[in-house]
Amino acid sequence: MTTMTAEATAQAVGLESVTKTYGAVRALDGITWSFPRGGFTAVMGPSGSGKSTFLHCASGLDRPTAGTVRIGGTDIGRLGEARRTRLRRERIGFVFQAFNLIPSMDVEQNITLPLRLGGIEADPAWLREIVARVGLADRLRHRPSELSGGQQQRAAVARALVTRPDVVFADEPTGALDPRTARDVLRLLREAADLTGQTIVLVTHDPAAAAWADSVLFLRAGRIVDELAAPSAAAVAARWDSL
Numbered sequence: 001m002t003t004m005t006a007e008a009t010a011q012a013v014g015l016e017s018v019t020k021t022y023g024a025v026r027a028l029d030g031i032t033w034s035f036p037r038g039g040f041t042a043v044m045g046p047s048g049s050g051k052s053t054f055l056h057c058a059s060g061l062d063r064p065t066a067g068t069v070r071i072g073g074t075d076i077g078r079l080g081e082a083r084r085t086r087l088r089r090e091r092i093g094f095v096f097q098a099f100n101l102i103p104s105m106d107v108e109q110n111i112t113l114p115l116r117l118g119g120i121e122a123d124p125a126w127l128r129e130i131v132a133r134v135g136l137a138d139r140l141r142h143r144p145s146e147l148s149g150g151q152q153q154r155a156a157v158a159r160a161l162v163t164r165p166d167v168v169f170a171d172e173p174t175g176a177l178d179p180r181t182a183r184d185v186l187r188l189l190r191e192a193a194d195l196t197g198q199t200i201v202l203v204t205h206d207p208a209a210a211a212w213a214d215s216v217l218f219l220r221a222g223r224i225v226d227e228l229a230a231p232s233a234a235a236v237a238a239r240w241d242s243l
């Protein structure tokens, strides 16, 4: 019993036999995986292999067709909609592949939205720090339509980090960024794991981005087909080629 408790606390997010089907499409085909607390995991796989679906189910944004998802030991399938939303708001940060910024709000309002939804005042020092780290200090009054794709992506990253969530899921957060800004965002995620013990799950197509993680999961046709620990960009690229 002691080991079960230790396991539950060491695990930030756990999936057990998770399946997600859309009609005849099996987007996830029996995924069992446990993300360790404070770990930084990259998820790679061909387009359509189920990476976004995996993140949506693991974060409680979407309900699996079958299987169990636990966040911080709580089986979220057993929670009602209101409690699930609250747990997600308090413990999860999400960077969407399509950013999902609110067009009518400026950058600062977008970044602080998760706090306002939870009735929490933004800590000005923390807000200044993440805004500086994503390089948007001079864009706070701009609307998303007035930003470049990379700037929108960085605003989405800041929004995911502003609540200091236990787990940050990021779906290709560096896809639209130049190499230098991409490095800044990856460093931000790496520090979130190393300095504040946050759990990071990053979807990427870029072996160099995956190399920032502690381990890389490879998805194919809705299944985890491989894992690579302590990845180097070269090792990730080689493993990718052999998939």
Ligand SMILES: Nc1ncnc2c1ncn2[C@@H]1O[C@H](COP(=O)(O)OP(=O)(O)OP(=O)(O)O)[C@@H](O)[C@H]1O
Pocket (backbone or CB within 6 Å): 022, 025, 026, 027, 045, 046, 047, 048, 049, 050, 051, 052, 053, 054, 097
């Ligand atoms: N809402 C949906 N309705 C129907 N099918 C869907 C839906 N969402 C995803 N799918 C299907 O599920 C499979 C996995 O999609 P998913 O978006 O998870 O892939 P992905 O690995 O994130 O791809 P990409 O790298 O292109 O973002 C695909 O075949 C996709 O067409």
Ligand SMILES: [Mg+2]
Pocket (backbone or CB within 6 Å): 051, 052, 053, 097, 171
């Ligand atoms: Mg995707």
